[in-house]
Amino acid sequence: MAKEVRAISDARWPDGVRLPVVLTFEHQSGEGTPLLPGDRPNYMMGGALEYGGRTGIWNILEVLDTLGVTATFFVCGTTAEKFPDAVRAAREAGHEIAGMSYSFDKVRTAGTAREQAMVRKTVKVLQDISGAEIKGWRCPDYRVSPQTLDILSQEGFAWDSSMLNDDFPCLFDCAGGKLIEIPFTTSTADKTFIGYPYPMKGGPDGLTDVWDCEFDALYRESEHGSRFMILSIQTWATGRPAPLRALQQFIERLQKYNDVRFARCGEIAAWCGDAAKS
Amino acid sequence: MWKEIRPQQTGRWPDGVRLPIIISVHHQSEEAAYVFDDGQVDPFDYGERQYGGRRGAWRLLEIMGKHEVRGTWIVCGATLEKYPQISREAKAAGHAFAGHTYEHEMMCNYPAAEELRLIRKTVSVFEDVLGERLRGWRTCFASHNTVDILLEHFDFAWDASMWNDDLPYVIEGHGNRILEIPFSSYSDAALAVLITKPFPPSPFCTWQTNTPRFIWNTLKSQFDALYARGASKAVLMPLTVHDFIMGRPSRCKILDDFIAYAKQHEGVAFITHDEASAWWWKNYAPEEAPSTALEMS
Numbered sequence: 001m002a003k004e005v006r007a008i009s010d011a012r013w014p015d016g017v018r019l020p021v022v023l024t025f026e027h028q029s030g031e032g033t034p035l036l037p038g039d040r041p042n043y044m045m046g047g048a049l050e051y052g053g054r055t056g057i058w059n060i061l062e063v064l065d066t067l068g069v070t071a072t073f074f075v076c077g078t079t080a081e082k083f084p085d086a087v088r089a090a091r092e093a094g095h096e097i098a099g100m101s102y103s104f105d106k107v108r109t110a111g112t113a114r115e116q117a118m119v120r121k122t123v124k125v126l127q128d129i130s131g132a133e134i135k136g137w138r139c140p141d142y143r144v145s146p147q148t149l150d151i152l153s154q155e156g157f158a159w160d161s162s163m164l165n166d167d168f169p170c171l172f173d174c175a176g177g178k179l180i181e182i183p184f185t186t187s188t189a190d191k192t193f194i195g196y197p198y199p200m201k202g203g204p205d206g207l208t209d210v211w212d213c214e215f216d217a218l219y220r221e222s223e224h225g226s227r228f229m230i231l232s233i234q235t236w237a238t239g240r241p242a243p244l245r246a247l248q249q250f251i252e253r254l255q256k257y258n259d260v261r262f263a264r265c266g267e268i269a270a271w272c273g274d275a276a277k278s
Numbered sequence: 279m280w281k282e283i284r285p286q287q288t289g290r291w292p293d294g295v296r297l298p299i300i301i302s303v304h305h306q307s308e309e310a311a312y313v314f315d316d317g318q319v320d321p322f323d324y325g326e327r328q329y330g331g332r333r334g335a336w337r338l339l340e341i342m343g344k345h346e347v348r349g350t351w352i353v354c355g356a357t358l359e360k361y362p363q364i365s366r367e368a369k370a371a372g373h374a375f376a377g378h379t380y381e382h383e384m385m386c387n388y389p390a391a392e393e394l395r396l397i398r399k400t401v402s403v404f405e406d407v408l409g410e411r412l413r414g415w416r417t418c419f420a421s422h423n424t425v426d427i428l429l430e431h432f433d434f435a436w437d438a439s440m441w442n443d444d445l446p447y448v449i450e451g452h453g454n455r456i457l458e459i460p461f462s463s464y465s466d467a468a469l470a471v472l473i474t475k476p477f478p479p480s481p482f483c484t485w486q487t488n489t490p491r492f493i494w495n496t497l498k499s500q501f502d503a504l505y506a507r508g509a510s511k512a513v514l515m516p517l518t519v520h521d522f523i524m525g526r527p528s529r530c531k532i533l534d535d536f537i538a539y540a541k542q543h544e545g546v547a548f549i550t551h552d553e554a555s556a557w558w559w560k561n562y563a564p565e566e567a568p569s570t571a572l573e574m575s
Binding site for chain 1: 321484488
C-alpha cells in the first residue's frame with residue numbers, strides 16, 4: 001500500500017532557478033463528456049471537448065513554439081488514437097507526454113486488475129504513437145484509487161500528478177518502489193473559470209487574474225523557501241483563441257524574470273529525486 | 279428556553295475604533311470531506327480540503343503575522359488533534375480560539391444529547407492538546423438546540439454562529455448569559471463555491487470557482503460601506519476565511535492586499551472575538567457580564 005514518506009519542501013532547483021513554473025495540458029477529445037439522461041451521448045458538449053483534440057492542441061503547440069516553452073501533455077489513449085499527428089507533433093517539439101487513462105477511465109472503484117490493464121494499454125498506445133517513454137500520470141477525474149500509486153510504481157512510472165492536497169512534491173513509498181507525487185490545484189485551473197461549456201466565470205480575464213495572483217504570491221514566498229507553480233490547462237478550454245491569448249501574455253510576463261523557468265513535470269520529479277535521496 | 283436582550287442603548291467600541299474587523303480562520307482540514315454512497319471518501323474533495331490543514335492554514339498565519347494582525351481560529355477538534363502544531367503557533371502569536379465541532383458535524387442533523395457530547399468532546403480536545411480553555415464557540419449549522427445547550431452546559435463568553443444581525447447582542451437563559459457575535463454569508467466559502475448539483479464539488483465544480491478579483495471586489499465594497507457607516511454608527515466587519523479556500527496562494531494574496539488596504543484607514547482595528555466580547559460587555563453591560571468575558575479586557 002502506497003505510503004507518503006514526506007513532502008519535499010526542501011527541493012533545490014537548479015542554479016539560477018528561483019521558481020519553476022509547470023504548464024500541464026490535459027488532452028482529451030470528448031471522452032470525458034457526461035451522458036445525457038438515459039445514457040444518451042451529448043453531442044453538443046462532446047463537441048466542445050473534441051475541440052481540444054482537433055484544433056485546440058495545435059493552437060497551443062503553435063504558441064508554445066513561438067515562445068520557446070516546453071510543457072507536459074497528459075493524453076488520453078483514445079485521443080492519441082483519433083488524433084495521432086498532434087501528439088506526435090507535441091513530442092517532436094520537446095514536450096513531455098504523460099498518461100491520462102485510456103478513455104477517461106475513472107478508477108476509484110475499478111479494482112486492481114482492471115486499473116492495471118488500463119494503465120498498460122494507455123502506456124502502449126501513447127508509446128507506439130508518440131515514441132515517448134511514458135513516466136508520468138494524472139487521473140482524468142483527479143480521483144486516485146487506493147491502488148493507483150502502487151500500480152504506477154510497478155509499471156515503471158517515476159511520478160504522478162493527481163492529488164490536490166499540497167504545495168510541494170511528495171515522496172511516496174509504493175509497492176514498486178519510490179514515486180514522486182506532484183500535486184496541483186483546481187483553484188487556478190482554466191476549466192474552473194471557463195466551464196464545460198458552462199459556466200463562464202471570469203472568462204479569459206479571470207485566467208489572467210488568477211494566474212497573476214498565484215504567481216505573485218508564490219514568487220514572493222519563493223524568496224525564503226522552495227516553491228513551484230503548476231497550472232492545469234485543458235486543450236479544449238485554453239486552446240480557444242481568447243484564453244490562449246491570455247496564456248501567451250502570462251508566459252511573456254514570466255519570461256521577463258530571469259529566475260523563473262518553465263519546467264516539465266519530469267524535470268520537477270528528477271530535481272526532487274535528488275532531494276529525496278539526500 | 280432563552281431570550282435575546284435587545285440593547286436599549288447603542289453599543290460602542292473603545293475610543294478611536296471606528297471599524298473593528300474580526301478575521302475568523304476556519305481551520306477544519308479534511309473534516310467535512312464528501313463520502314460516496316459506497317462508503318469511500320471522495321479523493322478529490324478530501325485532497326482539496328486537506329490542503330487547508332497541510333498548507334493553507336500556515337499561509338494564513340504567515341500573512342496575518344506579516345501584517346501583525348490577529349484573529350480568531352475556529353478549529354475542529356479532530357483537526358486540532360491531527361495538526362496540533364499550527365494551532366500552537368497561532369496561540370503563541372496571540373490569536374484567539376473557538377471550537378468548531380469535532381469533525382465538522384452539521385449540528386442541525388443531530389439530537390440534543392449528541393450535540394452536547396460533541397461540544398464537550400471538542401472542548402476537552404482544546405484543553406488536552408492546546409491547554410486552552412475555550413471562551414467561544416462557532417457551530418456548524420446551528421440546530422434549534424444549540425443556544426440552549428451553550429447556555430445550560432457551558433460558560434462560553436460568546437458564540438459566533440448566527441447570521442442574523444450586524445452587531446453583537448446578549449442572549450439570556452438557564453440562569454446564564456452569552457454574547458452572540460453574528461457574522462454573515464460574505465465569507466470566502468460563499469465567495470468561492472458554486473452551488474450546483476451534484477454535490478460534492480467535481481473537477482468542474484470546485485471550492486474555488488470565483489476569481490481573486492471577485493473576492494477582492496466583494497471584500498472592498500463591504501469594507502467601504504462599513505467604514506462610511508462607521509462615522510456615525512457602531513459597525514463590525516466579520517471576515518471569514520477557510521484554510522482550504524483562502525489558504526491557496528492566489529486567494530491569500532487577496533487577503534494580503536485587503537489587510538494592507540484596510541490598515542491605511544484611521545480607526546480600523548483587527549481584533550479577536552475575545553476582544554470584541556470584552557469590549558462589548560464592558561461598554562454595554564459590565565454588571566451583567568459573565569466572568570470569562572472580562573478576563574481579556
